[in-house]
Amino acid sequence: MNTSPASSSRNVPKPATWHRKDLLGIRELERREIETILDTAAAFKTVGSRDIKKVPALRGKTMVNFFVEPSTRTRTSFELAAFRLSADVVNISAADSSLQKGETLKDTALNLQALHADIIVLRHSSAGAPKFLAERLDASIVNAGDGAHEHPTQALLDVFTIRERLGKIAGLKVAIVGDILFSRVARSNIWALKKLGAEVTLVGPSTLVPRAFEEMGVSVARHIDDILASADIINLLRIQHERQRKEYFPSLSEYVRFFGLTKARAEKLKPGCLVMHPGPINRGVEIDSDIADGPQSVILDQVTNGLAVRMAVLYLCSTVSRKTR
């Protein structure tokens, strides 16, 4: 449905609206930059359905998947995206990096640069870590999640999925449900959805949805039942009760009672409402198992689209090197 600037992905032209070496977050992007990524991703999505799932766009480039905080899904998605673009890929996790031996992030990164990495995809528990690298390295830095700050490619794949399914973003009502306070996915989604003209409502325990979020231009609902009939999209975030330092709600069962997307609640959803989840899902907690597998769920579309979006991001950023800027 989207006319792509690159119908032939063998020779994708450099879009005029992309000038960034790095993708650090959604907050600093303009609407047209987001649209450029989505359009480029649409072109790349066709690659995945071919017999030969590969284009030579990044041949000869080296991408380092630098995951200081563990992740399987995002790391694999970036890795496959790089393979499909013909880049060479190295994976480094916290356990086997010298960070374990007390090396600073700066020194580890300078070493990667000395090995001529062209792109570094960074997942890190500290907000701002990708910006820290971007300011110090010539390589392109792609943020694969930094603390509770941003997870831009997740938000991009979410809006890509919405646009693909519903044909637009502007004017849609999106509810984001769950642990908003600690969620980089929520923050990046808020910025992306707002910039593309959607109305965002946050839903969750008041301890996990502080009032300061309203200053970001979103509304807050205290009861999930208030948004079921009106939401065009409901995006359920993973609840990580066990990993949190403090208690923000008494128990998972109480969470389910007030915020879980149960079957009874799902029946009240607007017809055609998309059910999304960034994964990994806790079946029976934030979402009922049958709903996760049901017709309204686009959870696996999100995964597939994540590949296309990450191909687009890697491609676009790598076309803008520090030297050519």
Add this chain to the structure above:
Amino acid sequence: MKDLIIKNGRIIDPSADRDETADLYVVGGSVSNHAPGDGCEVIDAQGLIVAPGLIDIHVHLREPGQIQKETIESGSRAAAAGGFTSIVCMPNTDPPADNPSTITLITDRIRDTAHVNVYPTGAITKKLMGDEMAPIGSMVQTGIVAITDDGHCVQNHELMRRAVEYARMFDLAVFDHCQDYNMVGNGVMHEGYWSTVLGLAGWPRTGEEIMVARNILLADLCQTRIHCQHLSSAGSVRLLRDARARGVQITGEICPHHIALTDELVSAFDTNYKMNPPLREPEDVEALIEGVADGAITILASDHAPHAFFEKEVEFDRAPFGILGLETELALFLTVLLHQKKAIDLNRLITLYTINPAALTRLPKGTLQPGSDADVTLIDPDLDWIFRKEDSFSRSRNTPFDGWKLKGRAVRTIVGGKTVWELGKDRK
């Protein structure tokens, strides 16, 4: 050392309620009523303020144990260049200054290396752990001028009460870094809009205010003085104002960064904007300035907190808290409080840097009365200049004020009649 005549300056000495253009005489290292004889040095102070030597009661000199950050020598030299003749150093060294031996080591280093008067503080609790009272009396005998767990905060209110009551026996001030650990948790910046946007753990105002309220209650209960360090929030100022109006012996200080900067600046993730307590919102800045103007806040200080470059050049949430202060604080307060906001006049500003900290610590300083030590700071309150961090005498460079255009500064610092620093003659 030559005797001095400091000619034609505007002498502002709040201890004597004095503000007049006159000559100041220094004989034998002390302020004198009588002009020195032939051979004395004449300093032309035309157009300058002649103030009692300024006192900063909140600096970290990092010695012993962290000399990659600062030493008593380098930090006291930075103090001289900032116009300070007396500074009070905090006990969170390595090892902590929580016993008379370490205090003696520090006073020995002060005697051998310091460029200005340096006075140590001792810890309230052993190893700054907040569990057991440190040997406060023995440390008094070796020269401490106050106790504090600065950088830490005694969470046990009952232990704090006992320490305060015990300190009262020595007429010793208790300084407190006001931070409730449970409320603050792992907070690294002010809790508000920007911490929400940036996904950084918030350090709420309440985490400070609860301890300020605690200290007010204890100062009242124990009928002794407690001093709240580096206040950052509007609520703390309100609490202090109300308590002081009731006669409670509670005092508070503010640092220049808390009125010159706000939390929005953290959005670049630059660790030079990471301090404890954190930078807050414009409404807090206004309240702090109002507090200085109306007397709720009675002391100015720097919280000079040097950290080596490599220590600060890390991820924001992993960086140590704190910035340099000694060489910019007077200029920042002059620029913001005097010139920009016109919140206070020079007399008041000098009061907050001289007799008020002297009264709190019982130091015989901050005065130009005849017979007192000739500690004098010459200030040009209108001098336009640009601070360059590479010119700093500190061993560290962690300052957000590099390149700032400032108005007013010290131009000469005299300790006991001896010039220890002079603008333009300060090449390293």
